[in-house]
Amino acid sequence: MNNGLKLAVGSVVAAFCATAVMAADFTACQVTDTGGIDDNSFNQTAWKGVQDAEAELGVGARFLESQAETDYEANINSLIAGDCDIIITVGFLLGDATETAAKANPEQKFSIVDYAYDPSIPNVLGQVYATDEAAFLAGYLAAGMTETGILGTFGGINIPPVTIFMDGFHRGAAYYNQQNGADVTVLGWNPDTREGLFTNNFDSLDDGRAFAQNLYDEGADIVLPVAGPVGIGSAALADELGVDALKIIGVDADLYETDPEKGHVYLTSVTKRMDSTVYDVIERALNGKFEGGVLVGTLESGGVDLAPFHDFEDAVPDELKQQLEAIRAGIIDGSISVAE
């Protein structure tokens, strides 16, 4: 009896140990912001990079969701205790917490999405994106597609990685006006005063709906929500109103793919390929080539891009598509400046 018990306990312990041994030699860990790992855009895209690395490089992968910003520091700390070879923190809002943790634990490798430290910290690699390049294309496209002559945008929080989308969108539309003698206006963001519409959160779908409704009431027929999962609320509104009345431009991931139920409302998406930069960072760390600094994703490197039009493939005129190709080439070779 006693031996039987011991055997049972022993096999349970062995089972635990086996899973521990099975775990990979190198583990990449991700801390999300309050949007959560399944936000259909921001955190999920970064997590895809970790998962790709898991599949192709054979590294172990873990994530930890933050429910509140008071969790950031605690979450990073519990991953430090959990033997992570690299900790990837996702989002500008984790900037302070990551800096504190990186300085307190100089041996631990960190990488943060959407934040660049100046001066750089030797054990932190920042990943930033020239999102305005892709958003510029989206602005041009939207200006060419609108029937009311009014576009709308709103953001999550007034922070640089959000407003850079709105800057690019605004300037893309302005460039369309300049090239075609049109008069398309963009509501929700003023690039000069740096003021605009913000939900002040990255998680309320209700806000996404309400803000899109307000813009729609003001005449906008294409809206760019730059607030992670909040945009899903806007997509639900577009789904109800019909895509003739309101179209949505997705951000971060190609939302046609990640939000398939509402896929038909997305004219396109401004993709920010966090998955490819995160994968890149993990690969560097695995091969011992990790060093602190900044990694920039651009249109040229494929770090940012405009997603396919999917259901709108036939609706977008060929002439507009050709112009977009020309502008893309112009941005890459530097002949068109997306910054004013």
Place this chain on the structure above:
Amino acid sequence: MTDPQPPGTLSDQLLDRAAPDRTAFEDLVVVPILAVFIALVLGALTMFATNVDLPTIGRSYVALLEGSVGSLSAISETLTAAMPLTLAGLGIALGFRAGLFNIGAEGQVLIGGMAAVIVGFSFDGLPAAIHLPLALLAGAIAGGLYASIAGWLRAATGAHEVISTIMLNLISYRLVDYLLRLDFIQREGRADPISRSVLETAELPRLLTWIDANLRLHAGIFLMLAAVVVIHWLLFRTKLGFEFRASGASPDAARYAGMRAGLIIVLAMGMAGALAGLAGANQGLGVLGRATPGFSAGIGFDAIAVALLGRSHPYGVLLAGLLFGALEAGGRQMQVDAGVSIDLIGIIQALIIVFIAAPLLVRSLFPWAFRKLAKVGRE
């Protein structure tokens, strides 16, 4: 709270009178413990239903235990999470005792925390011995005044505090958004709503950084313990506390006994708000060192559950706060070790509350854990 006089035999009634605390003890101690137990079992079933395999479920509960009490850093995290919950929970418990259902702790946490942070980054050059108490006091006063609005509305116009505190919560969210954009509050060089950093002299000092720089336990723990003792003394040893409890038990009787009902309502709400404000100050000065729109993080709502679980008794609230703190800290470890979603912790917390709120259900599930008489009493 205790069952009415059981209609049993005379000897049963005499027995009940001889040991009146038995039923109370069961309600206060046995029911919560069993509620936690059932919640954990149902939590495991929930995991099982979502295709989590058995070893993972086992591992996740081991992680829950390890992450809450299994190491020094786990205990530090548990205590850190317990502090604001206990402080705000005490406030809500005080309200319950006085017959007030204060849903507004979330707003009071925000307003108190904002005030503490504002004082905390102003007044450069003050010594810590003055600056820190001043910042805490600002948090308590601001939270107290904000809650008193609802108390005054109730006393003066009869507006129900449940409605008015919910509305005040909504106002506080927007008020904090607005405040954080003011030039003298917003951090320089930032366009998003984030306050300046609290000066070192106003920070609640971290206590264990000499062991490990990552330990977050801070001096707020003394604040929490002191608040528990003070509120216990206030409720059960002072005239004011008696008036609170009398008004809660029977407002009419209290009024006929010559107590000033309106004043008691305003005072009770004010003190509840002051405690919630301290919870906010605790977060602003001890954990974050700044304020942002979401820094209250639902503490004010979780605190309602803490007060219910603690049966509105200060010591009970402390234990409930520690339990919820342990669930929060352990839940994090659960996610790291077993990859189980942290949402499960929310489910377990909710289940605990459901069973606490239904003591009869717990009694019927575990009849052997309770004295026979209680069962007779229900028939």
